[in-house]
Amino acid sequence: MSRFIVRRLLSIIPTLFIVVTLSFFLIRLAPGGPFSREKKLPPEVLQNIMRKYHMDEPLLNQYFRYIGDVLRFDLGPSFRNKDHSVNELIGKAFPVSLHLGSMALAVALFLGLSVGVISALNQNKWPDYSAMSVAVLGISIPLFVIGPLLMLLFALRLKWLPTSGWISSRAGWATVILPTMTLMFPYFAYIARLSRGSIIEVVRSDYIRTARAKGLKESVVIWKHVLKGALLPVVTYLGPAFSGIVVGSVVVEQIFVVPGIGRIFVQSALNRDYTVIMGDVIVYSIILMGANFLVDVLYSMLDPRIAYK
Amino acid sequence: MPLLSKNKAEAVNEFNQYVKPVSLWADAWKRLKKNKMAVVGMWIVGLYLAVTFGAAFLPFYSYTDQELLHANLPPSTRPAGRVAVERLESRRGELLVAMQASNREDLKRDLDRVNEDLDRVRFELDRDPVHKRVYLLGTDYLGRDMLARTVYGGQISLLIGIVGTITAGLIGIVLGAIGGYAGGWADNLLSRFVDIMYSLPYMLVVIIIMSMFKDSSNATVLGIPLNIIILFFAIALVSWLTMSRIVRGQIISLKNSEFVEAARSMGAGPGRIVFRHLLPNTVGIIIVYSTLQFPSFIMNESFLSFLGLGVSAPYASWGTLVSEGVQGMQLYPWRLVVPATAMTIFLFAMNFLGDGLRDALDPQSKNRS
Numbered sequence: 001m002s003r004f005i006v007r008r009l010l011s012i013i014p015t016l017f018i019v020v021t022l023s024f025f026l027i028r029l030a031p032g033g034p035f036s037r038e039k040k041l042p043p044e045v046l047q048n049i050m051r052k053y054h055m056d057e058p059l060l061n062q063y064f065r066y067i068g069d070v071l072r073f074d075l076g077p078s079f080r081n082k083d084h085s086v087n088e089l090i091g092k093a094f095p096v097s098l099h100l101g102s103m104a105l106a107v108a109l110f111l112g113l114s115v116g117v118i119s120a121l122n123q124n125k126w127p128d129y130s131a132m133s134v135a136v137l138g139i140s141i142p143l144f145v146i147g148p149l150l151m152l153l154f155a156l157r158l159k160w161l162p163t164s165g166w167i168s169s170r171a172g173w174a175t176v177i178l179p180t181m182t183l184m185f186p187y188f189a190y191i192a193r194l195s196r197g198s199i200i201e202v203v204r205s206d207y208i209r210t211a212r213a214k215g216l217k218e219s220v221v222i223w224k225h226v227l228k229g230a231l232l233p234v235v236t237y238l239g240p241a242f243s244g245i246v247v248g249s250v251v252v253e254q255i256f257v258v259p260g261i262g263r264i265f266v267q268s269a270l271n272r273d274y275t276v277i278m279g280d281v282i283v284y285s286i287i288l289m290g291a292n293f294l295v296d297v298l299y300s301m302l303d304p305r306i307a308y309k
Numbered sequence: 310m311p312l313l314s315k316n317k318a319e320a321v322n323e324f325n326q327y328v329k330p331v332s333l334w335a336d337a338w339k340r341l342k343k344n345k346m347a348v349v350g351m352w353i354v355g356l357y358l359a360v361t362f363g364a365a366f367l368p369f370y371s372y373t374d375q376e377l378l379h380a381n382l383p384p385s386t387r388p389a390g391r392v393a394v395e396r397l398e399s400r401r402g403e404l405l406v407a408m409q410a411s412n413r414e415d416l417k418r419d420l421d422r423v424n425e426d427l428d429r430v431r432f433e434l435d436r437d438p439v440h441k442r443v444y445l446l447g448t449d450y451l452g453r454d455m456l457a458r459t460v461y462g463g464q465i466s467l468l469i470g471i472v473g474t475i476t477a478g479l480i481g482i483v484l485g486a487i488g489g490y491a492g493g494w495a496d497n498l499l500s501r502f503v504d505i506m507y508s509l510p511y512m513l514v515v516i517i518i519m520s521m522f523k524d525s526s527n528a529t530v531l532g533i534p535l536n537i538i539i540l541f542f543a544i545a546l547v548s549w550l551t552m553s554r555i556v557r558g559q560i561i562s563l564k565n566s567e568f569v570e571a572a573r574s575m576g577a578g579p580g581r582i583v584f585r586h587l588l589p590n591t592v593g594i595i596i597v598y599s600t601l602q603f604p605s606f607i608m609n610e611s612f613l614s615f616l617g618l619g620v621s622a623p624y625a626s627w628g629t630l631v632s633e634g635v636q637g638m639q640l641y642p643w644r645l646v647v648p649a650t651a652m653t654i655f656l657f658a659m660n661f662l663g664d665g666l667r668d669a670l671d672p673q674s675k676n677r678s
Contacts, residue, residue: 015505022509026517140656142608144615144628145649148635156639247512251612255635265513266616269520277517284510 008296012289019285020070020278024063027274053079066278075279080271086279090261094283096166097253097260101245103176104183108241111184112191113234117222119192120199131192138189143248147182147255154178164257179256183248187241194237198230205229228302235302239295243288333593333670340669347665353658361463370442372457373623378430379452381641382444389448390430390440397427447643449633455647458625462648463655465626466607469541473606474599476545481552482595486583488553489560496557503550511547512609518543519618540619544609548602555598559591593670600663604656611652627652 041049050056054065069076075086115135119128155163155178165175202208203226211225212218250262257263261280268276322328341347360367378393385392404420434440446455488499522539563569564587572586611628613619620626625633627648634645 015509018505019509019514023514023517026514027521029521136657136660137653140604140660141653142611142656144612145631145653148631148638148645149649152638152642152645243510247510250512250516251615254616266516266520269516270617272521281510281513281517284513288510 004300005297008293012286012293015289016282016285020067020282021063023278023281024066025059027272027277028059028062053077070282075282076275078268078273078276080268080273081276086275089264089276090279090283093259093261093264096258097249097262100176100179100183100252100258100260101242101249103180104245104249105187105238105242107180108184108187108191108245109234112188113195115188115192116195116199117227119196120203121222123200128196132196135189135192138185139193141186143182143186144251144255146185147178147252150178150182151255166258175256175258179252179258182255183245183252186248187245190237190241191234194233195230198233199226202226202229232299232302235295235299238298239292242291242295246284246287246291337593337666337669341665344665344668346661347669350658350661350665353654354662357463357655357658358467361460361467364457364460364464369457369460370454372453372461372625374453376439376442376448376452378426379439379442379444379448380450381637381644382448382452383641384445384447384455384643384647386443386445388440389442389444390434392444393430393440394427394434397423397430401427446647447641449644450637450641455643458630459627459648459651462625462627462630463651465537465620465624466610466628466652469537469544469610469626470603470606472541473544473548473610474603476541477548477552477602477606478595478599479549480545481549482556482588484549485553485556486560486588489557490564490579490583490587492561499553500557503553506547506550509547512612515543515547515609515613516616516618519613534621534624537620537624540610540613544606548606552595552598552602555594556588556591559594560587563587563590597663597667597670600659600666604659604663607652607656 047056054062057065066076073087075090077085078089081089115131119131122128151163154161161178162175163178167173167175207229208221208225211221216225249260250265252258253260253262254266261283264276265280265284267273268280341351376389379389382389382392382396401420401423404416404423408416408420430440442454444454444456446459449455449458484499488496518539519536522536560583569582569586572582577585607627610619610626611631614626614628615632617632620629622629630648631645631652634641634648638645
């Protein structure tokens with residue numbers, strides 16, 4: 001097990017390296033740069049700026065310089081946002097995104113599992129039908145449609161919730177509700193469907209019949225025996241769900257003007273702020289790969305049949 | 310003698326009764342037809358395909374014609390001129406009330422403009438056939454018909470879905486089949502490559518690619534804007550991974566079965582075995598997976614268009630329309646609701662159809678979601 005963990009952790013490094021290299025050259029390859037503006041800068045000024053950021057050196061030199069900096073945990077200065085380093089920008093935005101994402105995942109898991117259990121125990125009755133219709137709706141509607149529609153309904157028409165911003169703004173904690181609801185919806189829907197399916201299957205299995213035959217209380221059967229067996233597919237789905245939430249937060253942060261790394265990412269991609277894009281990509285890759293790693297470990301703990309070599 | 314031999318005349322069971330041979334497809338079709346939601350989904354998908362790709366032959370207004378006097382008209386079954394006059398009159402009423410409270414200069418200018426427009430529309434009302442138009446689903450901020458925009462936007466969205474599915478399918482099937490059948494170092498190489506690609510934060514890479522080529526949007530290749538082509542590639546580039554894994558798994562599980570042995574003993578080469586014997590046996594799962602993947606292409610494209618990184622003007626996709634609609638949604642909600650609903654209904658139908666196909670073609674996977 002521990003050997004598996006070590007090997008799995010080590011395999012993250014080459015992938016991360018590939019991501020960094022790929023994005024680095026992809027970004028430099030494209031026409032235009034961070035300093036190409038509507039109004040052309042005088043050539044001498046441009047020259048000076050280029051020299052300051054080492055952009056006048058050959059591409060390979062720049063690449064190795066960047067890799068060296070990254071290994072020292074220095075993501076460099078922002079090209080567009082002159083007063084801030086990339087570390088500062090991401091350091092400020094990351095907790096916001098982490099907060100939003102983990103809350104969305106937690107709500108999706110809690111609601112999804114509850115709805116899944118209720119549906120499965122009332123199979124083919126009205127709670128099942130209505131819950132599963134909502135679930136299919138959740139899977140079919142893209143985030144950027146749910147988000148604006150929720151905003152239109154709850155913020156603009158009913159005026160119950162603020163349209164945008166984050167906790168530090170005047171509206172306070174109420175700002176959290178709409179982005180979280182939007183972001184969790186598709187994953188809630190998928191988890192509900194998944195857990196319903198696997199619970200229905202597990203309930204029919206022999207060991208559940210045995211548990212009931214022993215005379216266990218129904219609540220004990222459900223909580224101790226059914227759920228444990230039915231949780232596996234949900235755990236497998238946590239990896240994809242997590243990466244979906246990470247990517248989805250890019251759009252949700254854009255819609256609700258949440259000051260997280262997703263918003264920074266889109267802005268810097270549009271502005272060609274090279275170092276900020278690179279920093280964001282690195283942070284995102286580490287999160288995604290770390291999450292997949294955790295899911296693998298969790299999976300092997302839940303299902304002893306899966307032995308890792 | 311086999312119980313059911315291939316010759317139709319001899320298709321009898323052990324009681325010597327004639328039985329109609331049932332192929333996999335007929336069987337699957339029967340199962341699909343029983344699933345009401347899947348049938349409804351199939352009809353809706355068919356309708357969408359017919360309307361969007363037949364749009365040129367249907368009486369839609371142009372999706373590019375701007376009629377500024379008709380900007381932001383609500384959905385209505387009455388002629389546009391009348392709706393515009395009514396709206397201008399109510400606006401004039403509002404302005405007159407506002408001017409009683411204060412005599413700001415800008416209010417006066419607004420009133421003049423409204424009066425001018427009103428006179429123009431009234432004058433043209435019976436002369437210009439444009440005002441006889443009926444905007445069933447309203448208009449956008451440039452006075453373009455939302456119905457036509459949604460239909461033509463759907464054309465681009467569906468096209469991206471279709472092209473993406475085909476490209477991803479072809480690459481995935483070929484590489485998956487090669488890896489699965491050849492085994493050894495080729496399989497190892499392909500599998501490692503797929504593994505690495507899987508762990509890339511793919512949507513982020515696509516965002517970077519699209520934002521880098523955003524400015525070159527007016528360049529065209531063969532009349533198609535460059536950025537749409539790049540979008541196709543960017544999306545198809547990574548989406549073949551799952552398909553190749555699925556095909557590889559299927560081929561590996563089939564390649565040691567008796568019918569392959571039989572084919573090989575009759576002298577069939579690897580190409581013939583893969584394309585004539587192995588792949589036809591995986592068609593079911595390929596179709597199922599493609600149907601399930603199709604909506605995700607549309608979603609991905611719209612996701613990029615929503616961020617302003619996908620299809621750009623004068624072309625529009627559902628994603629572009631939704632993001633345009635978001636901008637004025639408080640005053641003109643139909644601009645958001647119309648494309649959003651059109652898109653949701655389609656994705657809904659596609660999901661039901663995909664689930665139905667999976668249950669029909671792959672009955673073992675029933676109840677797994």
